[in-house]
Amino acid sequence: MDLLQALWSLLADPNVAYLLLVGGILAAVAAWSIPGTGLAEGLAVVLLGLALIGLLRLPVSAAGLLLLLLGALLFLAELYFQSGGYLGLSGALALGLGGLFLLPPSAGRRVAPAVLAGTALLSAGVSLGLAHLIRQLGRRPPWQSPERLVGAEGLAQTDLDPEGTVWVRGETWTARAVEGRIAAGERVRVVAVEGLRLRVARWTPPAEATERPPEDPPRSHGIGGVMALLLAVQFVAFLASNPFSPRASATVPLALAQAVSEAIASRPPAEQALWGAPLLGGFVLAGMLLAGLVRLGRRWLVRAVLPALIWAALFLALFFSLQLLAEAFGGDPTGWKGVLVGLLTLGLALGGRSRWGWAVQNAIGLVICGAIAADLGRMLPPPAALLWLAGMLIYDAVAVYVSGHMQTLAEWALTHRLPLVFWIPEDLRTVLRSPAPGGTVWILGFGDVVLPATLTLSAFHAHATPAPALGAMLGGLVGGLFLAWTPPRRARAGLPFLNGGAMFGYGIGRLLEVAFC
Secondary structure, three states, rough: OOOHHHHHHHHHHHHHHHHHHHHHHHHHHHHHHHOOOOHHHHHHHHEEEEEEEOOOOOOOOOHHHHHHHHHHHHHHHHHHHHHOOOOHHHHHHHHHHHHHOOOOOOOOOOOOHHHHHHHHHHHHHHHHHHHHHHHHHHOOOOOHHHHHOOEEEEEOOOOOOOOOEEOOEEEEEEEEOOOEEEOOOOOEEEEEOOEEEEEEEEEEOOOHOOOOOOOOOHHHHHHHHHHHHHHHHHHHHHHHHOOOOOOOOOOOHHHHHHHOOOHHHHOOOEEEEEEEHHHHHHHHHHHHHHHHHHOOOOHHHHHHHHHHHHHHHHHHHHHHHHHHHHHHHHOOOHHHHHHHHHHHHHHHHHHOOOOOOOHHHHHHHHHHHHHHHHHHHHHHOHHHHHHHHHHHHHHHHHHHHHOHHHHHHHHHHOOOOOOEEEEOOOOOOHHHHHHOOOOHHHHHHHHHHHHHHHHHEEEEEEEEOOHHHHHHHHHHHHHHHHHOOOOEEEOOOOOOHHHHHHHHHHHHHHHHHHHHH
């Protein structure tokens, strides 16, 4: 091969084309947020051009390109709406999922899981860095602008009735009192700047100042946090399920799921749907039984025995979940690598009881929920998954709005610091600066994110095109948007929004698949 042929072959490598495309997207976002430098714009053109050359030589999926576009839009949304880093993190995860969907399974090639995970982490870091920079620049008042005077204190040179002159920061300004008459010699405070005229109010001593009630956080915090959580669980689920690997799994849970899936797939659709009924009944009975024990059980049972049993079950689930991820990244989860997985499991379990336990519990939940969605998504065909989601939707609404036992379980889990819920604080920086999430915190149960992800994985394994899976994923995100549209003032059932959105999106994707394929 000559040099040009070698270059074409390199650009046609899925890993190289994907990295160039993501790099071009990040450069374009940087050029949009900080225009005028020319460097970011030129880098974006070069990287996107090279990526286009490589993608034209590959059987690219429209679903992957759509997710990559969604990631770019979420990056821009972070810069405009300042969600505390969550929208940027959602964009990074959308880029990772876009790489998973970029090539269809029939292509025989894929982007390596390590490249996807590394790119998602790097993109998240770039997004958070840009968001922090824009936030800091936004807090710094411009030096060559009268708007820097807002909030400054000064002295009335003449009577303001309502207009006169004031002395502020070494300069004389024409000013207008916002209310009442201000006598010469009184201290004033600038409240607004209108051209070359100030609007001032009588200065109030700090002791007399009235406290303002705390304002609701911007809606983008909750929306971005829920979207990031849903995308993170689905990203981990796709990595854990190893959907593009033809070899049999060496991990017991996934191998069992594959065997059950083959047995169910041979049944008619009506019989496939019935496989969701035992799963639905088991979850409903387990939830009601646990809530009954918490409400009626003795103190030693509620405070010691039940938490110990749940921690033991979660420990085993975390161990098998980490095994799935180790296998997905090309490692054999047995031997000395199995020992490392066990040590990591023990470290996370102990970290869940530490000062930063809420953040570690989020990590534990992310790994476990991703692995559960991977197993169930491979085992259940779409009819069974749809029946399970529909039944759990109804159960969640009844458990929250009628019986109220879901609130009992949530309060019990929070009191005993059990990793059964996700914590979404206002700002991602809380993880680094404080052992406790301050401000408004959104709480989302593990089941709220597992069920939509299960339908996405099920649709991906069962259908010839990624349209139904992509529809379920995007539908769940839209449901999460409606769920987090207003700050949480009372307990709300999440599954009517999340499951309902995922089921609706799956239906739209299935219709598109039938119509165009």
